[in-house]
Structures are given as structure tokens and as C-alpha cells.
Amino acid sequence: MGAQPTVSDVADIAGVSRQTVSNVLNAPELVRPATRERVEDAIRVLGYRPHASARRLRTQKSSTIGIRLDPTTQDGISGSILDRFLHALTERADRQGLRVLLFTADDPDDEIEQFRRLSDAADVDGFVLTSTFVGDPRTQWLIDHGRSFVTFGRPWGIDDMTDPQHLWVDVDGRSGLRDATRHVLGLGARRVGYLGWPAGSGTGDDRRLGWLEAMREAGTVPEAGLASLEAASEDMVPSGAEAMRRLLEAAAAGGGLDALVCASDSLALGALTVVGRSIPIVGYDNTPIAASLGFSSVEQPLDEVAAGVLELLTGAHGGRVDTDAPVEDPRHRLIAPRLVVRSGDALVSPN
Amino acid sequence: MGAQPTVSDVADIAGVSRQTVSNVLNAPELVRPATRERVEDAIRVLGYRPHASARRLRTQKSSTIGIRLDPTTQDGISGSILDRFLHALTERADRQGLRVLLFTADDPDDEIEQFRRLSDAADVDGFVLTSTFVGDPRTQWLIDHGRSFVTFGRPWGIDDMTDPQHLWVDVDGRSGLRDATRHVLGLGARRVGYLGWPAGSGTGDDRRLGWLEAMREAGTVPEAGLASLEAASEDMVPSGAEAMRRLLEAAAAGGGLDALVCASDSLALGALTVVGRSIPIVGYDNTPIAASLGFSSVEQPLDEVAAGVLELLTGAHGGRVDTDAPVEDPRHRLIAPRLVVRSGDALVSPN
DNA sequence: TTGTAAGCGTTATCAG
DNA sequence: CTGATAACGCTTACAA
Numbered sequence: 076m077g078a079q080p081t082v083s084d085v086a087d088i089a090g091v092s093r094q095t096v097s098n099v100l101n102a103p104e105l106v107r108p109a110t111r112e113r114v115e116d117a118i119r120v121l122g123y124r125p126h127a128s129a130r131r132l133r134t135q136k137s138s139t140i141g142i143r144l145d146p147t148t149q150d151g152i153s154g155s156i157l158d159r160f161l162h163a164l165t166e167r168a169d170r171q172g173l174r175v176l177l178f179t180a181d182d183p184d185d186e187i188e189q190f191r192r193l194s195d196a197a198d199v200d201g202f203v204l205t206s207t208f209v210g211d212p213r214t215q216w217l218i219d220h221g222r223s224f225v226t227f228g229r230p231w232g233i234d235d236m237t238d239p240q241h242l243w244v245d246v247d248g249r250s251g252l253r254d255a256t257r258h259v260l261g262l263g264a265r266r267v268g269y270l271g272w273p274a275g276s277g278t279g280d281d282r283r284l285g286w287l288e289a290m291r292e293a294g295t296v297p298e299a300g301l302a303s304l305e306a307a308s309e310d311m312v313p314s315g316a317e318a319m320r321r322l323l324e325a326a327a328a329g330g331g332l333d334a335l336v337c338a339s340d341s342l343a344l345g346a347l348t349v350v351g352r353s354i355p356i357v358g359y360d361n362t363p364i365a366a367s368l369g370f371s372s373v374e375q376p377l378d379e380v381a382a383g384v385l386e387l388l389t390g391a392h393g394g395r396v397d398t399d400a401p402v403e404d405p406r407h408r409l410i411a412p413r414l415v416v417r418s419g420d421a422l423v424s425p426n
Numbered sequence: 427m428g429a430q431p432t433v434s435d436v437a438d439i440a441g442v443s444r445q446t447v448s449n450v451l452n453a454p455e456l457v458r459p460a461t462r463e464r465v466e467d468a469i470r471v472l473g474y475r476p477h478a479s480a481r482r483l484r485t486q487k488s489s490t491i492g493i494r495l496d497p498t499t500q501d502g503i504s505g506s507i508l509d510r511f512l513h514a515l516t517e518r519a520d521r522q523g524l525r526v527l528l529f530t531a532d533d534p535d536d537e538i539e540q541f542r543r544l545s546d547a548a549d550v551d552g553f554v555l556t557s558t559f560v561g562d563p564r565t566q567w568l569i570d571h572g573r574s575f576v577t578f579g580r581p582w583g584i585d586d587m588t589d590p591q592h593l594w595v596d597v598d599g600r601s602g603l604r605d606a607t608r609h610v611l612g613l614g615a616r617r618v619g620y621l622g623w624p625a626g627s628g629t630g631d632d633r634r635l636g637w638l639e640a641m642r643e644a645g646t647v648p649e650a651g652l653a654s655l656e657a658a659s660e661d662m663v664p665s666g667a668e669a670m671r672r673l674l675e676a677a678a679a680g681g682g683l684d685a686l687v688c689a690s691d692s693l694a695l696g697a698l699t700v701v702g703r704s705i706p707i708v709g710y711d712n713t714p715i716a717a718s719l720g721f722s723s724v725e726q727p728l729d730e731v732a733a734g735v736l737e738l739l740t741g742a743h744g745g746r747v748d749t750d751a752p753v754e755d756p757r758h759r760l761i762a763p764r765l766v767v768r769s770g771d772a773l774v775s776p777n
Numbered sequence: 778t779t780g781t782a783a784g785c786g787t788t789a790t791c792a793g
Numbered sequence: 794c795t796g797a798t799a800a801c802g803c804t805t806a807c808a809a
Contacts, residue, residue, distance in 0.1 A: 079546060081786055092796045097788055107794060124546035128488065129786035131479040132801050144513050158509050162495050166530045174549065177516045177526040195430060195475035197802095198525070312718030344718065364715065367663030367695065432802055443780045448804055458778060480802035483785050548786095 080121040089117035100125065131197070139174040140388065141199035143186055145206060146179070156360055156375065157205060160227065163381035164203065171389065187216045194222055201394040203227065203384055207243075209277055214241055223394025225387045227380055229407075231277030242394065244383035244408040248278060248359070251373040251412035252285030255336040255357040257293075258371070258414055262355055264333035265295035268322055269305040270315060270346055271338040279307075282338045282359065300329050308342065315345020323350070340365050340372055361415050369417045376410055383408035431472040440468035451476065482548075490525040491739065492550035494537055496557060497530070507711055507726065508556060511578065514732035515554065522736065538567045545573055552745040554578065554735055558594075560628055565592055574745025576738045578731055580758075582628030593745060595734035595759040599629060599710070602724040602763035603636030606687045606708040608644075609722070609765055613706055615684035616646035619673055620656040621666060621697055622689040630658075633689045633710065651680050659693065666696020674701070691716050691723055712766050720768045727761055734759035 086093045091114060098106050099114040106114070117123070131137050142164070145157055165175045176199055180186035190213070193199045201223030204213060209231045217224045218240055226243045252269075259267050269286040272279035283305070290301060303325040308318035315337075326332045334355040337343040343358030347370065350356075358365045361374035388394040391404045437444045442465060449457050450465040457465070468474070482488050493515070496508055516526045527550055531537035541564070544550045552574030555564060560582045568575045569591055577594045603620075610618050620637040623630035634656070641652060654676045659669035666688075677683045685706040688694040694709030698721065701707075709716045712725035738759070739745040 079548065082788095083786085093786090094788080094796060095794085098795085101788075105794070110794080122546070124543070126483070126786050127547040127549045128479045128482040129801090130788080132477070132483050132785090132803085133787040133789085135801070137479065144509075144516055146513065158495075161528070162497065162530060165495055165528045169529065175528040177512070177528060178520065179513060179517045192475070195473065196478040197430065198478045313720075341718070348719070367692070368699070369664075433804095434802085444802095445780060445804085446778090449779085452804075456778070461778080477802050480785090481804080483787085483801090484803045484805085486785070 079126065080123045081126070082123075084121055085114065085117045085123050088121065089114045135197070137197055137200050138172055139176050139199045140168060140201050140203055141176045141178055141189075141193050142203045143189070143205070144177050144179050146181075156362075156377070160205070160377045160381060163378040164384065167378075167381050167385055171385065173385070173389070183212050186213055190217060190220075190222060194220075201225070201388050203388070207231065207277075209275070221395065223388060225384045225394055227384060229277065242387040242406050244380050244387065244410065246375045246380065246412050247409050248282040248373075248412070249285035249288070251359065251375075251414070252282045252336055252338075253289045254285075254412075254414045255359075255371070255373055256286050256289035258416065259334035259336065259355050259357060260289065260293050260295065262334065264355065265293075266304060266326065266330055266333045267295075268326060268332045268335045269337070270318060270322065270335060270342045271305065271307050272310060273307045279338055286336055296329075303329055304332070308345070310339050310341050312341050312345045312348070315342035316348050317345075318342070319346040319349040343370060343372070344368070357414070365415075365417070371414065371416045373412045374415050375412050379410050380408075383410065430477065431474045432477070433474075435472055436465065436468045436474050439472060440465045486548070488525075488548055488551050489523055490527050490550045491519060491552050491554055492527045492529055492540075492544050493554045494540070494556070495528050495530050497532075507713075507728070511556070511728045511732060514729040515735065518729075518732050518736055522740065524736070524740070534563050537564055541568065541571075541573060545571075552576070552739050554739070558582065558628075560626070572746065574739060576735045576745055578735060580628065593738040593757050595731050595738065595761065597726045597731065597763050598760050599633040599724075599763070600636035600639070602710065602726075602765070603633045603687055603689075604640045605636075605763075605765045606710075606722070606724055607637050607640035609767065610685035610687065610706050610708060611640065611644050611646065613685065615706065616644075617655060617677065617681055617684045618646075619677060619683045619686045620688070621669060621673065621686060621693045622656065622658050623661060624658045630689055637687055647680075654680055655683070659696070661690050661692050663692050663696045663699070666693035667699050668696075669693070670697040670700040694721060694723070695719070708765070716766070716768070722768045723766055724763045725766050726763050730761050731759075734761065 082093045082096045085096045089096065091110060095106060095110060096114055099111050103111060142161070168175050178189050178193065180189050190202060202217065204224060204226040205228065207214065207226045207228035207230060211230065214226065214230060226241070227245065229243055229245045230241050256267055267290060269283060271283045274280060287301065290296060296304065306318040306322035308314040323332065332354060335346055336357045337346060338359055340358035340360050340362040343356050344364055346356055347368065356370050358370055358372035361372040365372035433444045433447045436447045440447065442461060446457060446461060447465055450462050454462060493512065519526050529540050529544065531540050541553060553568065555575060555577040556579065558565065558577045558579035558581060562581065565577065565581060577592070578596065580594055580596045581592050607618055618641060620634060622634045625631060638652065641647060642649070647655065657669040657673035657676070659665040674683065683705060686697055687708045688697060689710055691709035691711045691713040694707050695715055697707055698719065707721050709721055709723035712723040716723035
């Protein structure tokens with residue numbers, strides 16, 4: 076290892092003052108080209124790299140964003156979502172000279188305690204929140220304490236779209252399910268079922284709406300018949316399978332099911348274990364499972380989400396809403412997902 | 427937000443010098459109880475928290491470990507492994523006052539460049555490496571440049587177990603597969619097949635050995651017959667399915683297959699799509715898929731791995747091998763995995 | 778046991 | 794355009 080060189084070392088070699096070295100790094104236009112080049116040479120020769128902590132102390136910015144790593148839910152298939160998002164976020168953050176710091180928390184209150192710790196210690200400049208839910212106490216705390224943050228996920232309050240209190244990026248699940256439903260309708264299906272989550276989850280209700288809209292638009296099933304085409308279950312494969320069986324029974328009276336769209340790949344897999352490949356099934360999240368088993372799925376463009384999050388965090392608003400950013404500056408990004416269509420050959424079916 | 431209080435503020439309130447405040451924090455035993463209490467009160471009242479960057483600058487330690495977030499392989503099922511490991515690592519690191527900083531890299535060379543960046547800038551004190559492979563250039567670079575690091579995964583060189591150059595933690599996949607094989611043998615199976623990866627992958631060869639040992643030990647199949655009981659494929663569901671078909675053909679001559687153990691859950695799922703639940707199948711990694719579909723799988727105790735990694739990184743060796751730590755201090759941890767047995771009811775099979 | 782003084786490596790301010 | 798001086802908030806000799 077050996078001691079890292081400092082600005083002084085560079086200054087000595089280049090025959091300038093420490094200050095000039097700093098200028099070359101932070102305000103190159105202030106320094107005469109000849110001098111600049113000399114300094115840059117010295118930097119290269121010494122392999123000098125600014126000491127991050129020193130810089131952070133001096134500038135009073137950590138250039139670091141904190142993100143909580145969810146407790147990995149053992150049962151959901153979609154754990155890799157956060158993983159992919161994290162990757163995209165880290166990569167993009169890096170390009171802007173931002174670091175990503177991880178933390179964990181047992182529950183929302185604990186998470187708030189971590190917010191306090193990390194920001195009081197000036198360890199991070201802002202936070203990225205995931206998996207927001209209705210009445211989320213975390214965002215309120217962050218707002219009350221003037222912390223910078225952006226959520227991946229809408230606040231799911233009354234005023235979502237216009238809420239000026241809160242910067243967010245989200246994927247338009249409703250349009251995703253609308254597309255999925257239209258897709259199978261386009262394949263000739265008339266009676267398209269929906270396997271979703273219990274009402275009240277924001278995300279889930281929104282996705283369901285997409286299915287509903289597409290079905291109403293198509294008019295292949297009378298309004299009164301739609302209720303028998305949907306079932307709900309928590310986001311796990313076995314309970315999804317169970318819900319699928321209920322759904323089949325309910326739908327049988329009206330003429331069965333031609334196709335199925337789901338709120339998640341977990342549910343889609345659950346359904347798959349029940350009906351095999353007898354009807355088209357569309358999942359959500361485009362997890363490796365969907366790719367492996369070859370069923371279509373709605374993909375969240377996580378790279379775009381990450382880009383949006385960083386824009387909001389570092390842009391005019393600086394991750395805060397009480398700034399003097401022009402009011403017309405958008406405070407959120409609603410990103411359209413993309414349906415990944417797969418041939419869906421009978422990979423899982425009986426031999 | 428407002429300005430955070432500093433040691434000076436605390437000192438003023440408590441009526442002591444800055445120094446005493448620092449002592450209360452870093453060497454409480456040096457300060458008289460009465461004074462200490464007064465200072466602690468002041469700290470509480472002000473909500474004081476030491477400025478992390480200032481401390482890091484002064485102490486010349488970042489108290490941060492860097493870990494690369496792998497590019498999420500779209501096809502493997504086991505992406506969540508890193509995810510769970512990361513969670514365990516972050517949680518444990520936090521308890522020791524360590525932070526976990528993420529970075530990404532496109533390839534090993536790029537990763538080395540990141541090592542250089544992060545350690546030159548004193549952003550991290552050490553690294554945790556995952557997915558090591560034979561002839562990994564990264565570890566060599568880290569050794570050559572005297573950087574602290576621990577790998578999750580053996581170096582897979584000639585001298586693995588005794589290599590004093592390199593601190594590592596790994597899961598004993600061989601014993602995992604031995605257990606898995608013994609388990610199905612215990613269920614009455616005689617001809618247990620093995621679905622693995624192409625030779626040369628270290629991890630894969632090791633796991634295969636576990637199967638081989640258990641089969642030899644059981645003696646239910648003559649040595650010459652073992653070759654027709656194994657097949658290899660890259661770690662993806664469809665190619666696993668294909669390999670399974672080959673395996674079935676090859677095994678048919680000798681009397682078919684009674685059970686199957688696999689190098690991964692991806693392969694297990696591939697096999698499952700071919701033979702359904704007609705024979706017991708054991709996977710590896712205990713991913714959500716195994717839990718969801720109800721097949722047995724070998725679980726890596728990632729929490730123990732994380733603990734081991736941190737011990738090695740912060741313990742006597744300090745993540746480096748050229749220290750004056752007593753030679754008898756263990757330089758690696760080989761952790762036994764745990765077989766998770768599931769009833770394996772016919773979830774995926776025909777309706 | 779407590780206080781004083783110095784310095785970690787950087788950048789901001791303000792002369793020249 | 795360049796260079797001296799001071800400070801960011803903390804800890805660590807050393808002295809009292």
C-alpha cells in the first residue's frame with residue numbers, strides 16, 4: 076500500500092501550490108493550460124487520488140446515497156427486482172460520482188432510526204426508498220426532517236400524481252396490465268382472468284385496474300361477468316395456485332377461462348402449476364422464472380427507474396420539495412413497462 | 427436539518443473541553459463517571475452524532491467495505507443468493523460499525539480498476555469478493571497491492587486449503603451433495619443421478635465429488651455404471667431440461683433413475699420440467715423456487731458466511747496475510763451447508 | 778483525570 | 794491566474 080500521495084506531494088512535484096492542484100481538479104478553467112498540464116502530469120506520475128473523506132469533510136457533502144436492503148422475503152420470486160434495481164442505481168450513481176451505501180432495518184421505525192443515524196453522521200446526502208405503502212411513516216419523517224429522498228413507488232395517497240411533498244418514480248403497472256390483457260385478447264382470448272393481490276395494496280389495485288380497463292374496452296365479457304374472472308391471493312406460489320383453483324371454479328359457470336394475466340410472476344407460476352400451459356398466462360416482473368419457463372411477463376424498466384431516481388435526487392429539486400426549483404419542474408416520473416412476449420411452449424407441462 | 431452539533435457544542439454545554447467529549451466517546455474508562463454522565467446528557471440533549479467523514483479523515487480508516495454487485499444474470503434462478511448474502515453482510519457489518527459500499531464492474535479488469543479507485547481514495551478499507559474462479563486475476567492484484575480482502579469462495583487453486591496468501595470463506599458443497607445423495611439413498615433410491623455443470627468450474631467439480639463419494643460409499647451402483655448416471659449443462663433451466671433428457675436416455679440401459687441430485691436449483695427445475703415429480707429431486711441453494719415448488723434443496727448458511735467474512739476481515743489478519751497474526755490463526759472457514767428436506771408433493775405435475 | 782495544541786487532506790477566501 | 798491562510802470536525806500526543 077504505502078502512503079497515498081496528497082495534494083502537497085503533487086504540488087511539490089509540479090512546482091505549484093496546493094491550491095493550484097485543487098483548482099486543476101475542481102475548476103480547471105481557472106488555471107492556465109501550461110500549468111494545468113504540468114499538474115496533470117504530476118498527478119499521473121504519482122497516481123494521486125483525492126482523499127474522499129477529506130473532501131467530504133471540507134465540502135460538507137457525502138456524495139453518497141443510502142438505500143435499505145429489504146429483508147429477503149423467502150417466498151416471493153421477485154426478490155431479484157430489488158437486485159436489478161440496485162445494480163442499475165449503483166452503476167448510474169457511479170457515473171455521477173455518487174456512491175451507494177447499504178443499510179438494513181427490521182421495520183419502518185428502525186428504518187427511521189437508520190435515516191437519523193446516517194444523515195446525522197453525514198454519511199449520506201439522501202435516501203432512496205423502495206416498497207412504499209399506504210400511510211408509509213418513513214416518508215413523513217423524511218419530509219418533516221427535511222431530508223432528501225426519492226421513492227421508487229408512489230406514495231399511494233389521495234393526491235399521488237400531484238402531491239408536491241414527495242418526489243417519486245414509479246412504473247405504470249396499470250398500463251402494464253392493460254398491455255398484457257390486450258395482448259392475450261389479440262391472441263383471440265375472450266374471457267381473460269386476473270389473478271391479483273387482496274385489495275388495498277396500492278400497487279395491486281393499480282395493476283388490477285389495467286386488466287379491468289382492457290376488458291371493458293374489449294367488451295368480450297359483460298360487466299357483470301367480470302367479477303367471476305378474478306381472484307386474489309398473497310404473493311406466493313402455493314397460495315397463487317390455490318386462488319387459481321377457485322378462479323377456475325368461479326369462471327366455469329360463465330364459460331371458463333381463455334387466458335390469464337397476473338399481478339406477479341409468483342402468481343403466474345402458481346397458476347401454471349394448476350393449469351399447465353393449457354391457456355396463455357402473463358406474469359409481471361419478468362423474473363428469471365418467466366424467462367426460464369417461457370411465459371410472457373411485464374418487465375419493469377429498472378434502469379430507467381434508476382435514472383429517474385437519480386435525476387430527482389440530484390436535479391433541480393435536490394431530492395427535496397421545499398427548494399426554489401421552478402414549480403413546473405416535474406416531481407415524479409411514471410415509467411411505462413414493457414411486455415415481454417414469449418412463445419410459451421409447454422415446458423412445465425406433463426411429460 | 428439545520429447544522430449538526432459538533433464536539434465543541436457538546437463541550438460547551440457540558441462545561442468541559444472538546445477533548446473530554448472525545449474521550450467519553452472513544453475511551454469512556456478514562457473519564458470520571460460524573461463528568462461522563464454530564465457529557466452524555468449533553469450529547470443526548472443536542473442529538474449529537476460524530477461526523478463520519480471527519481472521524482475517518484482523522485483516524486485514516488474508512489470503516490467501510492466494498493463489494494461488487496454482480497451483473498444480474500438474467501437466466502439463473504440463484505440471483506437471490508448474492509442478495510441474501512449481501513443482506514447478512516450488511517446487517518452484521520453494521521453491528522460492528524462497518525458500512526457496506528456497493529460498486530459495479532463490467533469485467534475483472536474493470537473491477538480491478540474499481541479496487542484501485544476505491545482504495546486510493548480511501549473510500550474503503552477492504553473488499554469482499556464473490557464468485558471467484560480458477561485463475562482469478564482479481565485476488566492476485568489485491569495480494570500484490572497489499573489490499574485487505576476476503577473472498578466468499580475458495581481460490582480453487584492447487585493449494586486451496588492451506589494457501590496462506592488468501593483469506594476465504596466457503597460453503598462445503600461437496601458435503602452438501604453428499605448429504606443430499608445420502609438423503610435420497612435413505613429414501614430407498616439405489617440409482618441416484620447427478621445433474622451438474624461442465625467440468626472445470628471448481629465449485630461444480632467439488633459438488634459432483636460429494637455425489638460420487640456418497641454413491642461409492644453406498645455401493646448401490648457399480649463404479650463402471652456411475653458414468654451413465656450423470657450429465658452436465660450450463661446453469662439454466664432449459665439447458666438443464668435438455669441435459670436431463672440425455673441423462674434419462676443414458677441411464678435407461680442400466681435400470682433408469684430412482685432419484686436426482688443437482689448442482690443448482692436451476693438445474694433441478696429444468697429436470698422437474700422433464701420428469702415432473704416422478705422421482706425425488708434435490709436442488710442446491712434453496713431458492714424461493716425450491717420452497718415454492720416444494721422440492722428439497724441444499725441451503726447455504728449465508729449468515730454464517732457473512733460472519734466468517736467479517737471475522738477474517740477485521741480479525742487478527744485484518745484481511746491481509748502478511749500480518750503478524752499468529753500463524754495458527756485460521757485463514758479460512760469452510761462452512762457446512764444444511765439440507766432442507768421438503769415433502770415434494772406434486773405441485774408442478776399435470777393437473 | 779482533564780485541557781492544550783496540532784494535524785488528518787481538502788477546498789474557500791482573499792490577497793498578490 | 795497563482796499562492797498564502799484558514800477552516801471543515803475529529804482524535805491523539807503531550808502537558809497540566
